[in-house]
Amino acid sequence: MRHAQSQNYSRALFLHESAHLDASVSDPGTLLGVLHACIESKGLDQGRELHQKIVECAYEEHPSFCSLLVQLYAKCGILEDAERCFLQVERRSLEAWNCLIGLYDYHGRGGEAIQLSQRMCQECLMWNDTTMVSVLCVCTSKHDLVLGKHVHARIGCSTAQHDIIIGTALVNMYGKIGDIDDAQIIFDNMHIRNVVSWSSIIALCTKHGRYKVALQSFETMLQEGVLPNTFTFVSIISTCASQDLSKIGKMFHGRLIGTELEKHPYMANALTNMYGKSGNLNEAESVFNTSYKKDTYSWNMILAAYAEHGKCMDAIKYFHEMMDEGTLPDSSTFVYLLSACANKLVLVDGMNMHMWVTLMGLETDIAVSNTLLNMYGKCNALDVANHLLNDMPEKDVVSWNTLISGHAHNGLGKEAFSIFQQMIQEGMLPNQVTYTCLLDAFKSQDMLAAGIYIHTCAISQLNVVITSALVNMYGKCGSFQRALKVFHGRIVQNVLLWNAMFAVCNQHERGKEALNLFAKMHKDEVIPDNFTFSNILSSCASEEAFNTGKEVHALAIEYGFVQDSVVATALVNMYGKCGSYADALGVFNLVHDRDVILWTSIINVSSENGDGKETIRLLHQMQEAGITPNHITFLSALSACSHSGLLNEGRDCFTSMQQDYSILPTADHYICMIDLLARSGSLTEAEKLMNNMPFQASYVSWTTLLGACKNENDLERGERVGKHLISLYPEKPSAYVVLSQIYTAAGREDDAEALIAQMKERTGITSEINQFQMNAIRKKKLLFLE
DNA sequence: CTAGGGTTAG
Numbered sequence: 157m158r159h160a161q162s163q164n165y166s167r168a169l170f171l172h173e174s175a176h177l178d179a180s181v182s183d184p185g186t187l188l189g190v191l192h193a194c195i196e197s198k199g200l201d202q203g204r205e206l207h208q209k210i211v212e213c214a215y216e217e218h219p220s221f222c223s224l225l226v227q228l229y230a231k232c233g234i235l236e237d238a239e240r241c242f243l244q245v246e247r248r249s250l251e252a253w254n255c256l257i258g259l260y261d262y263h264g265r266g267g268e269a270i271q272l273s274q275r276m277c278q279e280c281l282m283w284n285d286t287t288m289v290s291v292l293c294v295c296t297s298k299h300d301l302v303l304g305k306h307v308h309a310r311i312g313c314s315t316a317q318h319d320i321i322i323g324t325a326l327v328n329m330y331g332k333i334g335d336i337d338d339a340q341i342i343f344d345n346m347h348i349r350n351v352v353s354w355s356s357i358i359a360l361c362t363k364h365g366r367y368k369v370a371l372q373s374f375e376t377m378l379q380e381g382v383l384p385n386t387f388t389f390v391s392i393i394s395t396c397a398s399q400d401l402s403k404i405g406k407m408f409h410g411r412l413i414g415t416e417l418e419k420h421p422y423m424a425n426a427l428t429n430m431y432g433k434s435g436n437l438n439e440a441e442s443v444f445n446t447s448y449k450k451d452t453y454s455w456n457m458i459l460a461a462y463a464e465h466g467k468c469m470d471a472i473k474y475f476h477e478m479m480d481e482g483t484l485p486d487s488s489t490f491v492y493l494l495s496a497c498a499n500k501l502v503l504v505d506g507m508n509m510h511m512w513v514t515l516m517g518l519e520t521d522i523a524v525s526n527t528l529l530n531m532y533g534k535c536n537a538l539d540v541a542n543h544l545l546n547d548m549p550e551k552d553v554v555s556w557n558t559l560i561s562g563h564a565h566n567g568l569g570k571e572a573f574s575i576f577q578q579m580i581q582e583g584m585l586p587n588q589v590t591y592t593c594l595l596d597a598f599k600s601q602d603m604l605a606a607g608i609y610i611h612t613c614a615i616s617q618l619n620v621v622i623t624s625a626l627v628n629m630y631g632k633c634g635s636f637q638r639a640l641k642v643f644h645g646r647i648v649q650n651v652l653l654w655n656a657m658f659a660v661c662n663q664h665e666r667g668k669e670a671l672n673l674f675a676k677m678h679k680d681e682v683i684p685d686n687f688t689f690s691n692i693l694s695s696c697a698s699e700e701a702f703n704t705g706k707e708v709h710a711l712a713i714e715y716g717f718v719q720d721s722v723v724a725t726a727l728v729n730m731y732g733k734c735g736s737y738a739d740a741l742g743v744f745n746l747v748h749d750r751d752v753i754l755w756t757s758i759i760n761v762s763s764e765n766g767d768g769k770e771t772i773r774l775l776h777q778m779q780e781a782g783i784t785p786n787h788i789t790f791l792s793a794l795s796a797c798s799h800s801g802l803l804n805e806g807r808d809c810f811t812s813m814q815q816d817y818s819i820l821p822t823a824d825h826y827i828c829m830i831d832l833l834a835r836s837g838s839l840t841e842a843e844k845l846m847n848n849m850p851f852q853a854s855y856v857s858w859t860t861l862l863g864a865c866k867n868e869n870d871l872e873r874g875e876r877v878g879k880h881l882i883s884l885y886p887e888k889p890s891a892y893v894v895l896s897q898i899y900t901a902a903g904r905e906d907d908a909e910a911l912i913a914q915m916k917e918r919t920g921i922t923s924e925i926n927q928f929q930m931n932a933i934r935k936k937k938l939l940f941l942e
Numbered sequence: 943c944t945a946g947g948g949t950t951a952g
Binding site for chain 1: 943944945946947948949950951952
């Protein structure tokens with residue numbers, strides 16, 4: 157069924173249908189009327205039938221018919237037919253010209269659109285308002301500012317100066333390809349503005365980072381009595397999204413709840429994005445669900461919300477849901493997913509996504525390839541990353557930077573440097589990010605020379621980030637003086653540079669120097685941030701400057717960082733190092749939003765304070781607060797248990813971390829646990845754990861176990877462990893000593909004596925301690941003889 | 943005449 161929407165043409169359409177039945181109807185008036193109706197309703201099939209009829213009646217070359225046919229095909233987006241009809245006659249209506257200009261632009265053929273507009277001038281055809289607007293649109297899409305300004309000049313002397321549509325087109329032209337200030341001036345000079353003009357200026361302000369002006373414009377628009385539409389709300393919501401102004405955005409959203417606007421796909425997507433960015437995942441999901449039409453973009457927004465907030469698995473779940481619903485992922489989908497996999501270091505899921513990328517034929521997309529490179533790099537699959545880069549048909553500077561950064565993250569400075577050299581060889585120009593990534597890869601003395609070389613390469617384009625990377629690099633590569641020199645030679649004042657220098661001072665145990673610089677920073681009127689305080693507080697800790705620490709604490713309160721978890725963590729650690737658990741706990745208790753790092757710090761401080769029961773209490777409190785402990789948290793807890801001999805609590809921790817949190821114990825966890833078991837006399841369990849753990853038992857754990865055997869007078873195990881330890885480390889004396897003590901205690905003085913002799917022979921040690929040991933054995937021997 | 947985002951860096 158084909159119906160004209162406009163009632164004006166319904167009679168013509170009715171006539172057309174009669175005509176279809178009766179081939180004899182062919183009067184031009186009726187046919188023109190029907191053609192108008194087809195244009196209005198974009199009725200292509202009907203239009204084609206009519207075109208046939210017009211040809212049969214030989215009206216085809218009549219200017220009116222021809223112009224209308226151009227309009228019909230233009231409206232339906234059929235460029236070839238519109239073009240053919242246009243070329244068929246000499247004289248066309250102005251609308252036909254305008255339509256074809258617009259159509260060329262729509263098909264990305266702006267050059268032909270401009271040629272057409274110039275032909276109009278040659279043929280002495282006056283442009284009307286629509287022509288002006290069409291040409292302005294072409295200028296915008298072709299980024300032709302020169303022509304745009306010419307058109308602007310032409311408008312300036314025409315009568316159309318104050319037209320809303322032309323004005324808005326000009327605002328958009330300047331806003332998108334020219335100076336936003338020009339756009340704003342034209343907008344301000346418009347006598348009348350409608351919702352389209354307002355929506356345009358708001359969107360443009362956001363695009364140029366003028367968020368405040370965007371928000372103010374929205375208010376002014378309301379004051380002037382113009383009602384916002386979806387375009388306006390979409391723009392204002394995305395302003396809020398990009399500026400993390402979700403509180404204001406929520407207010408705007410409030411006005412939309414329950415209206416049709418809220419369910420509009422563009423609106424729902426913008427809202428999902430805003431809530432997603434601010435981490436309000438529940439709200440994001442609820443808006444996502446209200447949308448009445450979900451496209452790839454919508455799924456990308458909800459998936460990105462989870463991906464960007466560390467919920468990689470949820471993001472992957474949405475990916476599968478999306479495909480189950482028949483929505484195809486695009487390159488952005490994979491960029492979000494792969495970047496989540498990279499951040500979470502989940503190589504297996506990342507590789508699975510790689511498979512999907514290949515299945516979807518998106519492996520040639522450079523953004524996707526770069527994210528793949530990043531994923532493999534971050535997950536330490538550097539061979540794969542290297543192969544991937546070599547196989548990429550198109551590489552940009554981001555590809556190289558990503559690969560360098562991947563090596564940097566895995567501590568491979570030499571490799572990063574050779575990738576840089578390869579990059580230069582292939583003619584790729586490095587940028588500031590390249591230098592930052594590279595400098596970040598140099599972390600030890602042996603990379604100092606490479607660091608100095610990169611310093612000379614980057615010298616002409618130093619920015620804040622590179623400069624602080626240089627300070628950091630020199631610090632890590634052991635040259636405090638060079639770090640200081642770069643810092644003093646800084647061209648711009650920036651808190652990041654100060655923070656980098658403070659960190660270097662701390663690495664080099666120059667806490668006093670950091671404190672002096674901190675005073676200088678105050679004089680230079682550079683505002684410290686939370687990281688400044690974090691650094692300075694650790695300077696206090698390393699200098700054991702308890703009173704200075706208290707002063708810095710007071711200053712941090714003055715700057716309003718009481719609730720800041722970074723500062724609070726530093727304070728907890730500082731008080732911990734200074735031995736004041738009470739002060740540390742006081743700071744901790746004041747913070748409302750405690751993250752895993754702050755919790756882990758207080759747990760660690762309490763553990764070092766020696767009260768194991770308190771540590772376990774804190775751990776349980778943390779779990780009740782819904783914060784997930786990590787492997788470091790458990791290490792502190794286990795260490796506390798070990799020091800306080802809390803065997804059951806320690807066993808619980810060790811089980812819970814694996815069963816409840818899927819954390820694989822590291823060698824350190826095993827050492828703590830073995831230590832705890834050994835000290836508590838559970839030697840069988842300790843030995844079993846040591847033999848079953850997925851690591852080579854360290855010298856320390858064997859020694860601990862041997863020591864425990866001595867304490868428990870466990871001769872059989874002691875002999876086994878001691879001999880094993882000696883076979884592993886024949887050059888280390890302590891196993892000989894401890895085992896000999898065990899032999900002595902068991903009355904096997906001869907074996908003890910032989911062992912010490914063996915030790916002397918193998919290690920060449922004849923220290924006083926060993927002499928003392930020999931004497932002890934002899935004494936015991938004598939006692940026994942008596 | 944107007945609207946929705948992503949990879950690398952501190």
